[in-house]
Amino acid sequence: MLGWTPLKRKIIDTTFTLLPKPSIAYSYCDNSRLQRTYATAIPENGFNSGVDDVAVLGGGITGLASAYYLAERLPHAQITLFEGSSRLGGWLRSKQVDVGSGKVVFEQGPRNLRPKRPNGWVTLDLVKSLGLEDQVLMTSKESVAAQNRFIYYPDHLVRMPGPGSSLLPTVFRMLQEPVFKGLLRAAVFETFRPVLTDLEDESVGSFISRRFGAALANNIVSALLHGIYAGDVYQLSVRSIFPYLFHAEREIRTSVGAAYALGFGLRWPQDAPLEAEWARARPISQRTQAIRDSSVFTFKKGIGQLADQLETKLRQLPNVSIRLETVVDQLQLKRPSNSANIGLLARSGSGQPTKESFSHVISTISGKALYGAARPAPSIYVLSQTPAVTVMVVNLYFSDPSVLPVRGFGYLLPRSLPFEQNPERALGVVFDSDASIGQDDIPGTKVTVMLGGHWWDGWQAYPDEDMGANMAKSVLKRHLGISEIPRAIRVGLQKDCIPQYTVGHHRRMALGHEALQEFQGRLRVAGSSYTGVGLNDCVRSARNVVASLVEGRHQDTGLESFARGNGPILSRQKS
DSSP: OEEEEEEEESSSSSTSSOOOOEHHHHHHOOOGSSSSSOOOOOOOSSSSSOOOOOEEESSHHHHHHHHHHHHOOOTTTTEEEEEEESSSSTTTTEEEEEOSSSEEOOOOOOOOOOOTTTHHHHHHHHHHHOOOGGGGOOOOETSSHHEEEEEOOSEEEOSSTTTTTOOOHHHHHHHHOOOGGTTHHHHHHHHHHHHHOOOOOOOHHHHHHHHHHHIIIIIHHHHHHHHHHHOTTTTTBBHHHHHHHHHHHHHHHHHHHHHHTTTTTTEEEEGGGHHHHHSSSSSOOOOHHHHTTSSSEEEETTTTTHHHHHHHHHHHTTTTEEEETEEEEEEEEEHHHHHHHEEEEEEESOOOOOEESSSSSEEEEEEHHHHHHHHTTTGGGGGHHHEEEEEEEEEEEESSOOSSSSSSEEEEEEEEOOOGGGGTEEEEEEEHHHTTSOSSSSEEEEEEEEEGGGGGOSSOOOOHHHHHHHHHHHHHHHHHHSSSSSSSSEEEEEEEEEEBBBBHHHHHHHHHHHHHHHTTTTTOOOOOOTTSHHHHHHHHHHHHHHHHTTTTOOTTOHHHHHHHHOOOOOOOOOO
């Protein structure tokens, strides 16, 4: 019997029909459905002549990609990229650290990319366009990193089923290990569970608990979400985080059926034009095909090399201006008698704000920051209601290449882990030496410990660097028996780094789409606050929002897919 408790935060729109909130649970993520379709009709000359000068707000990966796509498709237009900090790249933070006898790459943000279609292929197209294919480091599907992924529960590492797993040992492990308690029974009887189709949304924890039981939610799905969102499964939306399962309950009447359908290539209607575009494309190179067939990939100098190359390309273009340390304080639609445009009030450093005007604006900053700038439009308040979590990232390098007791990608920590096994509130540990082979020019062991996330919600102060380093070392000693002193440590606190798609996110974004109509097609949004937190999601959203602007779809806002509400379709196309 589940213990039901009220929701922790008032984040649920009262118009939703919601289940009570069980004490613990979780889910996985695929946001490919949140992308828009491509128009078939392109304006004369292949571009929208009304797009004269475009402001891009935010210099993270979405802003950089947006500016790049704009420059590629609108060479006649002036493009100005505004970034409030002193650097570009956002959360892509790679650094080569000299450890005396050589250098190692430490990642403080994303560390690798999945080449999964469609979003992963969009990113790979960008990589090829930037001339970075020869800088790619691939992890094969036969590698230890691809085949060995662990969850720590209740006091030891447990290998998860996956590529390279033999059937009989896997079944035996699932019957013996407490982390898999009730999983086989839940999978068999899930098809007999009552179906609820009147819910507009619910938490992932609620959905998984009622379909499969609380054990799966608490022990496994919670750990997966810690690795992706650093989030609380009882706050995150199943409709936005796990859309295949949400729609499967309504259409296939079983979530197991959705998993089966995924094996045949479940597709969203919005992806069809992009799939058709790839089908018409010329044969790809052997290098591109090899990257597509890999498990994950990164770059020789770290994932930040992607942002660095985008910056290099943009700075070479005469029609692109990059303005660092410049904050947009105000944004509003101006309606002169002949045509409308967007007026900005930009402030650089300690200087006086300057008034500027642009035909269009693409905002890749958070919804909260956008609402702060566009406050004369109170209807977009709904976009500010996407919270974010703070994560501390601790990179450690050990001289001993054999310090780890096992080889693999790393391990995640479920919410159900006893407190004495995780008093530091760690989310997971990545074995970078196995996950990103080829970045470092000296042997050794490199790991990353991630701390905080939703566990730190409401905190007014966070651990300093020394505390963070000691917490990470404690985690490694308790879980892996590592007592060796690391040769190098890098600690970074990433405040509000991962947006949380809490229950009702889909509806809030649909309302946001309607609210942005007030700007008459002059303001569009893209980025992790809206349609996916992964790097691939961000690049795809940048490509989409630029395509809608160039092709003259004046009703598009970057959020129009939320207004459509289409579910997935089944095809036998190879994934």
